[in-house]
Amino acid sequence: MAPAVNGHRPRRRYDASGRRVRAAERRETVLNAARHQFLADGFAATTLAGVAAEAAVSVESIYKSFGSKAGLLKAVWHRSLAGSAPTHAELRSDAGSRAAPDGVAIIRNWARLAVEVGAVADPIFRLVESAAHVDAEVAQLQAQIERERAARMEHNAAYLVEGGYLRDGVTPEQARDVLLLYTTFYDRLVTQAGWTPEQYQSFVERGLVAHLLA
Incomplete structure (x- = not known):
């Protein structure tokens, strides 16, 4: 005392x-x-x-x-966007992008996180899409989610731009759109079609490398 x-x-x-x-x-x-x-x-x-x-x-x-x-x-x-690890997925994404030696390594880390986050976030995203048709407040939430997703993918694309990894002729806006597209397939391929998470990760990685890297 x-x-x-x-x-x-x-x-x-x-x-x-x-x-x-x-x-x-x-x-x-x-x-x-x-x-x-x-x-x-x-x-x-x-x-x-x-x-x-x-x-x-x-x-x-x-x-x-x-x-x-x-x-x-x-x-x-x-x-759900935090993923399933103690550290938020966005923080791990940024840390991986800063430490990566090349564009392929950046995309490989994104693809791994796309599987982890997709498993927990995609069911909620589909729920929001469905509820937005009948609830005005959820419709506003859906619009906010889309804005936030676009901003996040623009942020991610900047790592490829700043590192000089982006393919000639692909604009930062197009890179953002490609990233948005490839992170919306989890439900269709894993949940509905029965792909394994490993197959989905490989699909995302190979597709992003082919579309975005020089």
Whole structure:
């Protein structure tokens, strides 16, 4: 115990780290419950009360954190973009692109991450596409997702441009569009057609190399 000064003991500093950890754990629990129910029951049939019950939290806390059911879906989507490793996939993508010795290595890292992120994000993306037809707030979310995806692929394409790896005649905008295209096939090829993740990774890598590199 700290000694008294002039007859008064100093106030103990409040450590909020434990509270932040618990809040993050509760948020993760809510997002996992929401993902489970969205994918099992669909957007329309999922209720915040049902998510709250599965996550063992109050409905009011979900409203406070996410604002609405569409806001909760948005958070589930953004969480899925992290992939399945502790470090966010976008951070690993950037680190891999900066460290890569050539364009092929950059694309190989992208292809690997496309499989990892596609496995968790693509089902949510398809859910957003479907729900956007019946919910105006989700339609706004879909438009935001498309803008964010385009911005991210433009960011990725810049690594090829700045490294001098981009094929002559391919503009940065075209590179962005090609990257967008090749990262939308996960559901069609793996989920529906039964390709293995390794086959999909090879498809993405070979296609991007052929289309983008000099």
